[in-house]
Amino acid sequence: xxxxxxxxxxxxxxxxxxxxxxxxxxxxxxxxxxxxxxxxxxxxxxxxxxxxxxxxxxxxxxxxxxxxxxxxxxxxxxxxxxxxxxxxxxxxxxxxxxxxxxxxxxxxxxxxxxxxxxxxxxxxxxxxxxxxxxxxxxxxxxxxxxxxxxxxxxxxxxxxxxxxxxxxxxxxxxxxxxxxxxxxxxxxxxxxxxxxxxxxxxxxxxxxxxxxxxxxxxxxxxxxxxxxxxxxxxxxxxxxxxxxxxxxxxxxxxxxxxxxxxxxxxxxxxxxxxxxxxxxxxxxxxxxxxxxxxxxxxxx
Amino acid sequence: xxxxxxxxxxxxxxxxxxxxxxxxxxxxxxxxxxxxxxxxxxxxxxxxxxxxxxxxxxxxxxxxxxxxxxxxxxxxxxxxxxxxxxxxxxxxxxxxxxxxxxxxxxxxxxxxxxxxxxxxxxxxxxxxxxxxxxxxxxxxxxxxxxxxxxxxxxxxxxxxxxxxxxxxxxxxxxxxxxxxxxxxxxxxxxxxxxxxxxxxxxxxxxxxxxxxxxxxxxxxxxxxxxxxxxxxxxxxxxxxxxxxxxxxxxxxxxxxxxxxxxxxxxxxxxxxxxxxxxxxxxxxxxxxxxxxxxxxxxxxxxxxxxxxxxxxxxxxxxxxxxxxxx
Numbered sequence: 001x002x003x004x005x006x007x008x009x010x011x012x013x014x015x016x017x018x019x020x021x022x023x024x025x026x027x028x029x030x031x032x033x034x035x036x037x038x039x040x041x042x043x044x045x046x047x048x049x050x051x052x053x054x055x056x057x058x059x060x061x062x063x064x065x066x067x068x069x070x071x072x073x074x075x076x077x078x079x080x081x082x083x084x085x086x087x088x089x090x091x092x093x094x095x096x097x098x099x100x101x102x103x104x105x106x107x108x109x110x111x112x113x114x115x116x117x118x119x120x121x122x123x124x125x126x127x128x129x130x131x132x133x134x135x136x137x138x139x140x141x142x143x144x145x146x147x148x149x150x151x152x153x154x155x156x157x158x159x160x161x162x163x164x165x166x167x168x169x170x171x172x173x174x175x176x177x178x179x180x181x182x183x184x185x186x187x188x189x190x191x192x193x194x195x196x197x198x199x200x201x202x203x204x205x206x207x208x209x210x211x212x213x214x215x216x217x218x219x220x221x222x223x224x225x226x227x228x229x230x231x232x233x234x235x236x237x238x239x240x241x242x243x244x245x246x247x248x249x250x251x252x253x254x255x256x257x258x259x260x261x262x263x264x265x266x267x268x269x270x271x272x273x274x275x276x277x278x279x280x281x282x283x284x285x286x287x288x289x290x291x292x293x294x295x296x297x298x299x300x
Numbered sequence: 301x302x303x304x305x306x307x308x309x310x311x312x313x314x315x316x317x318x319x320x321x322x323x324x325x326x327x328x329x330x331x332x333x334x335x336x337x338x339x340x341x342x343x344x345x346x347x348x349x350x351x352x353x354x355x356x357x358x359x360x361x362x363x364x365x366x367x368x369x370x371x372x373x374x375x376x377x378x379x380x381x382x383x384x385x386x387x388x389x390x391x392x393x394x395x396x397x398x399x400x401x402x403x404x405x406x407x408x409x410x411x412x413x414x415x416x417x418x419x420x421x422x423x424x425x426x427x428x429x430x431x432x433x434x435x436x437x438x439x440x441x442x443x444x445x446x447x448x449x450x451x452x453x454x455x456x457x458x459x460x461x462x463x464x465x466x467x468x469x470x471x472x473x474x475x476x477x478x479x480x481x482x483x484x485x486x487x488x489x490x491x492x493x494x495x496x497x498x499x500x501x502x503x504x505x506x507x508x509x510x511x512x513x514x515x516x517x518x519x520x521x522x523x524x525x526x527x528x529x530x531x532x533x534x535x536x537x538x539x540x541x542x543x544x545x546x547x548x549x550x551x552x553x554x555x556x557x558x559x560x561x562x563x564x565x566x567x568x569x570x571x572x573x574x575x576x577x578x579x580x581x582x583x584x585x586x587x588x589x590x591x592x593x594x595x596x597x598x599x600x601x602x603x604x605x606x607x608x609x610x611x612x613x614x615x616x617x618x619x620x621x622x623x624x625x626x
Contacts (some may be wrong), residue, residue, distance in 0.1 A: 138318035140553035141605040145567045146598055148321070148591070153330040228445055234568050237448055238583070255448060262469065265456060267514045272449035 001220050007195040029292065036288020061094040061247040070264040079206070079211040080266040081159040082252070088266065092274045097260025099278060102159060102232040102242075107224030113167075114174025114219050119209050121175070122182035129179075137173035144212035144231070145238075154239045162241045166231050174220040181213045222289045226282035233275045249275045250272040304617050312606045316599070320375055324368055327591050333360055334589040335385050338471070348611040358384050360591070371595060385590040392598065393581070400476045404569070405562045407497035408590035412505035413555060419505075419549075420512025421544060423522060435509065442506025447565075449497035451572035458495070463594040476573050496573045500566065504558050511554045522546075551618060553612050560608040563601050 004038045008124035010092045048058065058076075065085035073080040079088040121132040148165035185191065194204045232300070233250030242248040252271035260267050335354035355361040359370075376382055380390040421434035455471070461472035473492050477485040519525065520543055528538045566580030578597065586595035 001418065010368060064577070112537075134314045135319065137315045141315055141609075142319055142322060143582075143598065143601045145587065146328075146582065146594070146601075149583065150330065215470045226444070232447060233446055235354065237446075237497045238568060238571060242315060250446075253452065255357065261460060262463065265312075268449075268452050268456065272452065276441070276445045279446075283440060283444055295593075 002208040005277060029288075033288040033291065035284050036291070039281045039284025039286075039288065040279060043285050046096050046100065046281065049093050052098050053097060055095045056093050057087065057090040059090035061090040061244045067264055069258060070267070072264070074265055079270045080264065082267050083260060083264070084172050088252070088270050091146055091252055092249065092270060095249045095252065095274065096273070096278075098159065098184070098242055098246060098248040099232060099275075101227045102163055102166065103225045103228040103282075106163045106229075107170060107221050107229045109163070110167040110170025111174045111217060111221045111224055114171045114220070115213065116209065117171065118175035118178030119205050119213060120181045122179045122186055123209060125186070131180075132175075139168065139172045140176075142169075148207050148235050150239050156242050157240065159242050161248070162232055162235055165240075166228050166234065170224050170228075172221075174217070174224075176217050177220060178213050181216050182209055185209055185212050209246075219290045219293055221284035222282070226279040227287065229282065230273065230279050249278075301617065303382065305614055308610060308613050308617075312610055314615070315606050316602060319346070319602040320372065320595070320599060322370075323370060323595050324591075327586075327589075327594055328364065330586075332589060332591065334358065334591070335360070337589055352495060366438055368480075371592075375599065380596040381592050383585075383590055383593045384617065385469065385585065385588045390593055390596045393593065394600065396478070396576070396582050397577050398600070400564050401563065403476075403493050403571070404496050404500065404566060404575075404577070405559060407449040407493050408501035408562060409555065409559050411497055411501040412508055412558075415505045416508030416555075417512055417544075417551065419485065420509040421516055421539065423509070423513045424516030425539065427517060439506040439509040439513075442502045442509075448498050448572045450502055451496065451569055454495050454499055455572070462518070472573075474576075476575070492575075496566075496569045496575065497574070500562060500569050507558055508551060508554055512547065512551050515550045516543060519543045519547045529579050554609060556608050556612045560605040563604045 063086070065081070068077070068081050068085040070083055071077050071081040071085075075085050077089065079092065081087055082091070119134070121129045125171075144165075147168055147258050151165040151168075155164070191204065191208060194208050201207075232241055232248070233253075236248045236250030237254045239254060242251055244251060249271045253268055304310060306507050309325050332357070335358065340356065352361065359367070381391050382388060383393055386393065403550045419438070426432050458472065459469045464466065472495055473488055475488075476492060477488055525538060527540060528542050532540075563578070566577060567582060569575075570577045570579040578600075581593070582597050584590075585597060
């Protein structure tokens with residue numbers, strides 16, 4: 001009995017999904033969302049930069065070269081070098097790896113944890129929901145920098161701990177949004193039907209509720225990536241994030257950018273441009289994703 | 301209404317309590333303590349008895365439950381105690397720096413609001429014209445540019461322009477004067493505060509501009525705006541009295557929320573401008589294992605956040621009776 005109803009539901013979904021070729025859908029979207037397309041381009045370029053970093057630059061981003069310290073931008077070094085003679089372009093290209101790694105991991109882990117917690121809280125309701133909401137309030141109110149400082153003091157610095165520090169504040173934000181969508185879904189008859197069929201809580205949550213809150217979940221992920229890159233840069237700039245000599249954009253701004261303000265201003269300018277462009281790209285892309293997935297906001 | 305306020309006020313207690321517990325245990329999870337750090341600072345070898353005496357004096361040798369009890373009862377009576385690191389009363393230490401950070405936050409809010417509301421309104425009225433596109437790019441850029449980098453750029457701008465203008469690079473002062481009574485102090489403080497305020501305010505105003513624009517767009521499509529137009533009302537009155545007032549609700553929320561986040565987020569900006577505010581004290585107190593100071597600071601930031609949220613909710617309920625009776 002249970003098996004038959006499951007199959008029927010899936011068959012219905014098959015019929016509903018449109019069968020247009022993927023290429024045409026993408027082209028249509030590109031025409032309708034020029035800004036989102038520009039954002040996607042930046043994101044794709046950044047991903048390519050991170051993957052092919054070894055082939056894009058002849059310079060080592062880590063090795064010092066005392067013969068070429070604070071060289072101005074030119075033919076030899078397109079964006080100049082820093083106080084240790086490291087090529088800035090090479091460090092920016094390799095820095096894309098750090099930024100993307102931290103950005104994607106922390107937003108996916110944060111949003112997914114938030115998804116499960118938010119749907120679970122909405123599904124069980126009552127006292128569990130109330131307690132859960134208060135706990136989320138605490139984490140929302142808790143200053144991020146203190147969380148990061150504490151995480152770094154407990155576990156030490158490094159990329160993994162930056163990810164922990166950034167993930168924690170993402171969880172309650174995603175959980176909240178997902179929970180409010182899930183509350184509406186809980187009242188829908190097919191959840192009652194699933195319950196009447198005697199399905200387990202885990203099965204109802206994961207197979208019947210989670211797929212229906214995918215839209216807010218994906219919106220949250222895309223909006224988190226840009227924020228995560230920004231947070232990673234801030235933490236690294238404060239000396240709480242990724243450590244030297246790893247190439248990371250925030251770290252490049254920390255390393256004496258202000259001391260060399262008058263003699264080598266390029267050191268402080270280009271990494272900032274990289275951060276801004278990356279966040280800009282992800283934000284534009286995220287806005288477009290939100291417009292497409294959330295029909296209520298489509299016209300804005 | 302008063303019933304709603306009381307209910308809402310009671311809801312803030314668990315949040316404050318939870319944050320207090322969280323910071324208490326978080327700090328004690330960090331390996332090491334203030335005494336080890338202090339004795340290590342004196343150099344070389346230190347013996348166990350000195351460590352024990354130091355721990356006893358500060359009171360961190362007591363069982364964790366006792367410490368928690370003392371801390372919570374202190375909080376309940378607003379008695380934060382002394383800083384473990386400097387030995388001076390925490391209230392005194394914080395109030396010195398709180399003013400500076402609060403001033404930056406207020407100035408940033410004022411700058412952000414002054415720009416955001418007119419820009420957002422114009423962009424909404426002139427939707428899809430070049431004005432709209434300029435405003436939108438301004439606000440999208442504001443969200444993407446990290447505030448600490450914008451701060452660095454501002455410093456660069458000041459350095460280069462003064463170098464070019466007078467031949468000597470000039471930097472804004474970094475010493476905040478707590479008295480605003482003389483012209484000299486006022487100009488000093490403004491020269492000090494305005495740049496960090498602009499650096500943090502840009503992002504802030506970008507968020508508020510986007511919110512104003514989308515809220516205005518929504519309101520302008522409402523039926524009562526069409527009615528107002530149909531009865532021949534002057535366009536200016538429609539904008540000011542009928543649209544802006546109704547669009548302000550989400551804008552006020554965003555401004556309030558950003559203000560609450562600003563208090564915690566000033567750490568980076570203070571680092572850039574080398575200011576001795578709450579943010580710097582935060583970093584110092586965590587790295588010094590100054591439990592009492594960190595706990596007090598977290599409570600200040602969380603309290604500002606919770607209080608701002610409370611004010612927003614009450615404001616909402618006051619404006620919109622439907623919320624009160626839910």
